[in-house]
Amino acid sequence: MYIRSFILLHVIYYYNLAFAQWNTKDFLKREHSLIKPYQSTGMTIPFWDFAGSTMVTNNYIRLTPDVQSKTGTLWNTVPVYVKHWDLQVHFKTHGRAKDLYGDGFAIWYAKDRLQTGPVFGNNDYFHGLSVILDTYSNHNGPHSHQHPYISAMVNNGSLHYDHDRDGTHTQLAGCEAKFRNLDYDTHISVKYERDTLTVSTDMENKAAWKECFKVTGVKLPTGYYFGLTSTTGDLSDNHDILSIRLYELDVPDDNGDDNEDRSKRSPSAVFFESPRDHVSDPKPSTLSGFKMFLLILIGAIAIVACIVIGIMFYQKQQEQSRKRFY
Incomplete structure (x- = not known):
């Protein structure tokens, strides 16, 4: 009896051990991750391509330096077939300017990779998801929010990213x-689970996630690529x-959703924020401050001159009236 129990316990132990080894869900997917040391041999990074101004060091990968008119890209070379995932990025944005x-920079889950363009270094009219960390301090148009600002966009190739707004x-x-x-360290989590997109941040050095926003009804296909891009213009960081x-x-398949062929999905979202009318900014004056001052001064002198002439004309009329009376 003792021998049978001993054998049974060992069978259960090795079964659980084998199951634990094969159950890789909720574990790091190394082919889609990037952790120090970044480089293997030469200037290559396993599973990743970089281009533009991107610079690889021992401690960080710099997409753009604090220099004007730079664009840097970093893209995973392996398509993603994971259906439910959590992408966590440890980053640092810093520069000399105070105001x-x-x-x-932007985090991408996109169909096309290494496509340089105007949307924070990636192409416009893309297919997929973009999470944008916008630091542009001189922001465009009337907004109710301040910068830096984090937002998300889902595109099926038909939408234009309006950089001016x-x-x-x-x-x-x-x-x-x-x-x-x-x-201190700054982190962002982009989680996609059961067609729900949740973006959370750790910006307060508390080692805890704080929800930024959550959007349901987000449809993303499998087989796209993760990437990060950044750009600088007249301003830089x-x-x-x-x-x-x-x-x-590890998400249980309660609704049978895992039977869907997600590779044939078209990126879409049920919910969008209420759009604002596109109102063009007033054209800035081409006059310098000194010229504007001279223009105002001349206008003021002209007004004073008109008043003086008016008073003199009135007084002259009064004198002529008195001469006729006498």
């Missing part, structure tokens, strides 16, 4: 996040990536 800085016409949701020039970790989430 004027930009532009920011910070993408507010097509964003799913957004929140303010003060992540620039901090002395250092945009550094310290690590990228992709976790597959």
